[in-house]
Amino acid sequence: MKRVYVNEKWCLGCHLCEYYCAFAATGKDDMARALKGVKINPRIHIEEDTAEKISFAVSCRHCTEPYCVKGCITGALSKTDGVISVDKDKCIGCYTCVLSCPYGCVQPTEDGIVQKCELCVATTEGTPRCVAGCPNSAIVFEERL
């Protein structure tokens, strides 16, 4: 099962992953046009401590034992073929998943429901855009034992 893994020591803190993530969600072809003037709400987030010069990306771990899925009161969150996704039609925005996720990776949308990384299954490239766009291989998509 391939997962997104983060190599903290390689992270430049450039936030490009956040933009690639937001771009993927638009479904459009051109990143500059898709995001121009848009306040992005990506599903991957850079945490950074500028004084200590630490930064790293955080996105859904697609846990083997996912508290978000097990706790979902509507059945909107489910796991299929290793990918945890949200059925936006079913979600009523109770935020039980926000309360449950150990990594803080399920977050509210402007519509008052939730969103999370779905490994870019909606795009066709096979590799999540945050991974493909990371200039320093700080985010990788691979199988680990």
Next chain:
Amino acid sequence: MKYVIIGNSAAAIGCVEGIRRIDNDGGILIISDETHHTYGRPLISYLLLGKTDRERMKYRPDDFYARNGVETKLGVTVTKINPDAHTVETSEGETISYEKLLVATGSNPFVPPMEGLDTVKNKFTFQNLDSALALEAAITPESNVLIIGAGLIGLKCAEGINDRVKSLTFVDLAPKVLPSILDDDAAAIIKTRLEEEGIKFYLGDSVGKFTENTATLKESGEVLGFDVLVLAVGVRPNIALVKDAGGACGRAITVDSRAATSLADIYAAGDCTESRNAVTGDLMVMAILPNAYMQGETAGINMAGINYEFDKLIPCNAIGFFGKHILSAGSYTGDVYYTNDGTNYKKLFYSDNRLNGFILIGDKHPKDGEIPAYDRAGIYTDIIRNGTRLSELDFELIAKRPALMAFSRVTREEYLGGER
């Protein structure tokens, strides 16, 4: 039948999914007194509010039972468990044998004796889909609704029907709203928000006497008129089946970290059980859907023959009222870290190097650029659940805002470079 499950809600579904993680073949029978396809119980208020509908509130897809090889007997009540014979008896007069049994009977509304209550014709509870539909059929834009009990059930009911009735009034013996999940300050915030919606409260009071359309309060002597009465005082776990079979019960059916009862091959999960609170170590009823699912799943895995313990159950709630959203967990004891900017309310409770609990309130729709107090709250929940020592992380940092940055580099590597 190899597996028999009494109940058809979160714990029962968790059990089916737990069994099927291990055993793809063994027959499963679900027996439920409710006639509906499994639905998310807490969604009944959202149904009345119009935020979901009968189709979308299904907890699992239509093909769930078929896909998992589950037979159902819906609208059937189990009347007796015979633990020695390994059989259950039903309201249909059937005797059904089981190898492993799950009792997921939930709870029923508790209605304390109150003088004159029997003279009230239009009285309802708010516990399941049928009770919500019955209430919906009774209310009109002219209804004056009196709700006894300002806890989670009563307040969610209020949110569900407030725009569809003329007035809503609460009476509760407790001096604050949501006494089970909020401290005094947080309760005051929520009460104020509800009052802004025109909802009236008589707290620290109770009904001394009902007539068909009035309630006379004991303390204040106030006489409240109503057309529709909702009884939301509390719930009682449905323990009779297990208790009568000789199983250990306290306030609810006592289960261990494998969701096993004291009776051989009988498991129990969800609102009908009491189990160990991972923070305090106390046996208690933690009647929330996530715990029901996880206990049910734990039971299912054990019923399928794998020894599996799950001991990370804690009380926690995520709930909103009229645009205010509350996330809370654990217990509210110890020292307090407190911030409140008028919109975002945060209290963290800690002692002995451990985080015990928290209450976070923010707006459901925060202003542009504002980070609500509940953002990434699950990081706090996980610290509580795991009993993480606060000395192992940067508490000053994490108290301000939940972040993985507060953990050591090694821990972060485990979290973001590994699997859980």
